[in-house]
Amino acid sequence: HALVDVRDPPEAYSAQDFIEDADRAIHIAWERGRVPLLVGGTMMYFNVFKEGLAKLPSADPSIRENIEQRGQQEGWSELHRELVQVDPVAGATIEPGNRQRIQRALEVYQTTGIPISELWRNSNAESASERLNCNLVEFAVTVSREELHPRIESRLDDMLKAGFVEEVEALRERWGIDINAPSMRAVGYRQIGQFLNASETSGGPDDLRHSILVASRRLAKKQSTWLRGWRCLDGRAPLSADLESMLQKLTSLP
Template identity: 40%
Template sequence: MPTEPYIQPKHTPNEAPILCIVGPTGAGKTHLAMSLAEYAKSIGLSIELISMDSALVYRGLDIGSAKPTKAEQAAVIHHLIDIIEPTEVYSAARFAKDAKRLCTEIRERGNIPVVVGGTMLYWRAWAYGLSSLPPANPEIRASLDEKGKLIGWPAMHDKLAKIDPETAARLKPNDSQRVQRALEVFEITGKPMSALLADSPSEDGREDSTIPPWINLVSLEPSDRKRLHLNLEKRFDEMLSAGFIDEVKTLRANTGLHADLPAIRSVGYRQAWEFLNGQIDADQMRYKALAATRQLGKRQLTWLRAIEGRKTFDPFNPEELKAALNYCKENFSR
């Protein structure tokens, strides 16, 4: 559905910056946010959490997305969780609009908004805005989908390289979503995406790296990568024990779902889908899911380290984790 371009909010001097807790997957963002909410409650204030996570928006993606538990959601108001079906698509631009609206509404009812998550494309859209690329065109997108299935996405990537070599050079041949978007933009406008993005903050990440004055960014960045990987491995095995494969089996019963949808491309779900398709065995599924999770964490850290002015804390250092909570206590406000 076409949407209006997102406009970056302007900071009002008498408003305190909005606290935003970020970090790679498995860094303990939810735990820190819940601890802060508990503290706020103890002093008579109410925090409402706004999820900045591309998997948590989908209903039915619970175990594999490490969605906050029912108890956690009952203890603290959570937003942007379970808001759409996995057959639908939720964009960064929509998140930016929803987050901006929710921050305003939460403050208007006397509560405190805190944004929590690690989907850095959502962060970029919310913090910096997006360029005015044309909205999606369902007919063109469907046509490109058909061609992609017929000749394969590497061949579609080759087509993109001929009309927009700059964009093609930064995309992987099998990145169907982004290759499709770049081809779609060219078909709609007659211009390469790289040319349209050249002079403005945009979907390709060329935004100002300085944090806007209306956001206070707290970043949990583990120093011990090996320990993080072991934690992620343990978490995935716990997901398997909790019934993750059965969860994906239930999703597969929905005939509207397929492997090219963003929900099913989520880390873990893509690999479980391949396993249930008989494309890989259980050991390969686990190996590929863990590798994809590690790669996601690496990308998130790369994003974060490019942002100037963030407050960083090592969640694996007890003193720093305590300092992170104290900093949040001192810096959350209406």
């Protein structure tokens, strides 16, 4: 496996970082005579890997730090309103709670004087096929909603029994991670972080489990939306006798 444990929890990891790291890992796999597989993960990151990103200016640490301080002092909703004024298109696209994208959009504007949405429109992004000179075959292994939800619930229970809450506690103690850090936006981590902040919740473990379950199902629905239109394989029993038929479907893809 590649791209596992490549950042410390307090560090940001942008979509551009992912593209560069993924391209590098793919070349390493080819050098070893292997076929690289991109499996699972965040659909937005896969999409930007596939489509590429507009070439944006490098981050300016001083401007980024200033925006970060303002966000903490004034609130990110206030900075989102500022973004709407200088770049209405980006302001309408970026959610008020997505502080990482708000920060980047304001940073680009303050660095160049050009709205980030204009750079998006004039994108000279290279797709994965262009960057890597390869054919990218994408497909989804899917299950029905009736089968997926019990699996989500069972997986969550296993994670909680294995010490999910204790893991987040240890991360907070070691790194002092703020609840709004990019790494804490992941489903489960955010809910546990809120649970550990006594001022933000009065519920118990059952309420925590429910909140993670709701967020997990919401994420699964969003991922299903991303996957519409993809080639789909039946994933109900991928490791059973049906595996052979699935492999035949794969090898028959153009």
